[in-house]
Amino acid sequence: xxxxxxxxxxxxxxxxxxxxxxxxxxxxxxxxQGMSREKxxxxxxxxxxxxxxxxxxxxxxxITVEEHSYFLQHAFFGDDITIELRTGNxxxxxxxxxxxxxxxxxxxxxxxxxxxxxxxxxxxxxxIPESMRRSVDSYSVSDFSIFTRLKKIQP
Amino acid sequence: MEAIADKVKQIIAKTLTIEADKVVxxxxxxxxxxxxxxxxxxxxxALQEEFGVEIADEQLSQIRTVKDVxxxxxxxxxxx
Numbered sequence: 311x312x313x314x315x316x317x318x319x320x321x322x323x324x325x326x327x328x329x330x331x332x333x334x335x336x337x338x339x340x341x342x343q344g345m346s347r348e349k350x351x352x353x354x355x356x357x358x359x360x361x362x363x364x365x366x367x368x369x370x371x372x373i374t375v376e377e378h379s380y381f382l383q384h385a386f387f388g389d390d391i392t393i394e395l396r397t398g399n400x401x402x403x404x405x406x407x408x409x410x411x412x413x414x415x416x417x418x419x420x421x422x423x424x425x426x427x428x429x430x431x432x433x434x435x436x437x438i439p440e441s442m443r444r445s446v447d448s449y450s451v452s453d454f455s456i457f458t459r460l461k462k463i464q465p
Numbered sequence: 466m467e468a469i470a471d472k473v474k475q476i477i478a479k480t481l482t483i484e485a486d487k488v489v490x491x492x493x494x495x496x497x498x499x500x501x502x503x504x505x506x507x508x509x510x511a512l513q514e515e516f517g518v519e520i521a522d523e524q525l526s527q528i529r530t531v532k533d534v535x536x537x538x539x540x541x542x543x544x545x
Contacts (some may be wrong), residue, residue, distance in 0.1 A: 375503060401484060402510040405504055425505050435506045 313456075314449055315394040315410075316350045322389045331411040333384040339420045340379065343409050346393045347424075350407075351353070354445040361439050368431045370439070376425035380459035383419045390414045403427050403435035405446045408460060421459045469516075470535045476515060477531060480508045490532040498531075512538060519544050 319430040320342060328335040364370035371433050385391060404427040411420040428436050438446065454461050481498050485527040496501040500508070509525045512518070512534070518541035528534055 401480065401507045403506055435503065 313452055315396050316449055318346050318349050318393050322385055322387055324387050327387050328455050332387055336369045341392055343422055346395045347432045348409055350395050355441045371429050371431045373427050373456060374424055375427050378423045380421040383417055385413060385419050397446040397449045398451045402437055408451055421457050423460055469538060473535050473538055476511050480511050488531055492531050493529055517544050
């Protein structure tokens with residue numbers, strides 16, 4: 311296990327803020343989770359095109375079965391956000407992703423997690439694709455003390 | 466037999482990401498421990514790998530309590 315994180319950066323756009331106080335609208339944090347995980351898959355799974363081929367052929371379905379969000383501080387238009395992605399709880403058919411989002415002052419804005427599972431589009435769970443499993447193992451979090459709120463949903 | 470039961474309980478706790486002291490014989494996997502269909506599938510695989518047994522999907526679907534899991538492992542045929 312390592313404490314390696316997959317990191318992307320994002321500048322907050324005006325259209326991601328709301329009318330009340332100009333702060334980032336809450337659903338954007340979940341959208342940024344999605345952006346982060348997509349780049350993670352594309353960049354770290356060498357056979358990602360092959361995995362997507364199985365998806366398009368309806369042989370492999372990647373399902374988000376769970377999502378948690380903890381909002382700790384606001385972000386604002388123009389902020390530079392760092393999104394750190396780590397993985398964990400890898401089992402045969404599923405694994406978790408953990409997200410830490412920080413502002414330019416290294417203050418944590420948000421902690422989130424999601425659980426992904428795989429099935430065959432017919433309700434039968436299937437193994438995590440092998441290249442993805444290797445990637446998940448290499449970004450697996452070993453120290454949950456880096457999270458202040460996600461610890462509540464870990465044993 | 467006790468060793469098997471203890472190992473089964475460890476696997477249940479790890480698979481369901483819950484504290485070990487909640488995994489008591491009478492606890493219902495779904496009703497008390499919150500297991501869903503994904504958890505049950507993961508549990509079945511983890512048990513088969515640990516004990517080298519085969520548990521049919523139909524048998525897995527009949528399991529209700531922690532004690533049922535232990536009984537299933539004790540009576541399951543070894544994998545070929």
